[in-house]
Amino acid sequence: MSGPVKTDGAWVREALERLTGFPHAVFVQSGTAALELVLRLLGRRGWRVALPGLTCWTNPHAVRKVGLRPVFCDVDEYWGLRPPREPVEVVLGVDPWGGAGNWTVGGKERLRIGDATQSPGARVGGALLAERFDAAILSFGVGKPISLGGGGVALFSDERAAVEARRHLQFGFWDGRWALHTDRYVFPQALYPLLAERLRRALVELPRARRALPGERAALTRLLPHLAPPPLRPGTEPGLFSMTPLILQRGAALTPADLEAAAIVSGVPLVRHPVSAPYLEAVWRGPRPDRPLRRVESLSPRLLFFEGRGPKPRRALARFLSLVLGAPERFRRPYSLGEAAPLPEHVRHWAERGTVCRSASGELFVVDRALARAFPVPEAIAAEVQRHEWSPHGR
Template structure:
């Protein structure tokens, strides 16, 4: 049997609970901004130790809303080069200018040095991204730099449900955290996102922005340039049910990652991105770096064709400053990000992954590494 790149896990109990919720929602006719949205918000906030959560249509919307609330229009926003396109797109859509910074090769995240190098006199915000679910141990130092400059730190926590550093949950280190519930995430609502914050003012603004900028749900008085960023009750019900499995899913993924760590330690030149002290990843992605000179496409093709193991998409194969659509914001080479993006692979990690599947991946990666890098 093959090992897929990703697998979405809803067991029979989950499916039954979702079906019951959908029946209830359809019977009441309350299809948006109803009780299931509120339940999901409360449960997600509690799971991450935050006072407030606002459910929205996507992780991209969550990030854009957070940036709109701090007003980045015609100003600079620092973002890391190793992240998904949406991190920079949210800045542009909120009216800001992304300033793309290099990253720490140990964490794929901003470092204090790369952040300092990217700050400008017109910096309005900084976006810290938790790639693969790893919260950098430099997070407090990054927050301190932002505080000294009077600049808000916003977390792109799209990958980081249930991740933490020093016992504090991802999404709670800055003014706001933006989460995604795209289907492949550790927990999903099908589609959707969440704004997490300890600020009641930002919470209130996010509620306005998500509903076309209306001052209240029952009127057509528009006070902000919002959009249709609501989460449907159907999505909220799916998310509420799936969130109950978060701790279980994270533990399963961490066990898989621990076995990968041990196996890859014996492969000369293949370098996993491991957890620094204090960090506790959800292992949304298990990232490793191929030795320089190894053909990544050939590596992925060999593990698939010879061993039935599909490697998931890289995070990411092209850094932000080299994305064609972001060419207007390119300011020069970012050598660390370019090297990381050219060599990284992601080993499969599923929320219900078996020991046999883990063994199959280890066997495949070990054999192909020895063939191509030996």
């Protein structure tokens, strides 16, 4: 991998094949678009698709968009898909962060699609993804192990399927040159050289990431009595990872939302992630499980994700948690300043800009979630706020 970085289409497909085993790639504008493409091409309207109940909301919405029916399943202790309770025609396996999911669900008699976005390069029993799945997808969005800020790819073992996928979308990418395309699914040309560079790095980083992941999780478990990562599936080789999932213990004095707000304004890379039980969200209008998915519904409200790696970030996280969890009443949020009385009108109006929260050093900030930014509270307003008693909304 030394020397000038190659950016031709054949080399990029070769790099993806080394990571996943799939020799044929069709590039689109997002991981969600890649899943839509695979399902439209290989599925049939009305088919049932088993997928983990703990997942990104985009997966079940993509399933429904193309006319298929999502069947939510519980997850095992390694966050892999448990077998569905009802007959299905398709299995969508989603690998968790750095680890491998359950690659055996479904068997050869069902169409099997792998979402390798969070664990590219993972192996199970020495096998790459292509040896167990009919097709796969990768997202190159923000926060992913191979991140371009956008874009995605659909991966196929069957060359005829890849050719049909390109025809289906009316565009193709061949050896670095574009043919016809539609704007709906275009992979931005400007991202292509960057993708080549990211893949070059990924292939170099993969052996180190495999060695590092078990140690990272073990070190976090020792450091954090209130949070712990899930175990890795035995007999697997980890893939690339960009963050570590952490499970907040039951009965903790602060919620994940409380901790995230304090972490944002304290400069600690601890965030909630858009992974939950989508069928419990207010926007979901599709089918729900016929009975509770106990592990999914237990994990979903207690999840946080740590984006750091190595001893220094781990120690910073441990110090932050010691301060925050040692005085939880100071860090609960969101503070409903607009509803507290008798706050002056100018304070209530100012507080409507976002969520008021406190950093580990004691300073007050407003977090504007739409902009994903934090703004210090002006001293005069902070003094006014602290002269009054208020409580977090709903507490």
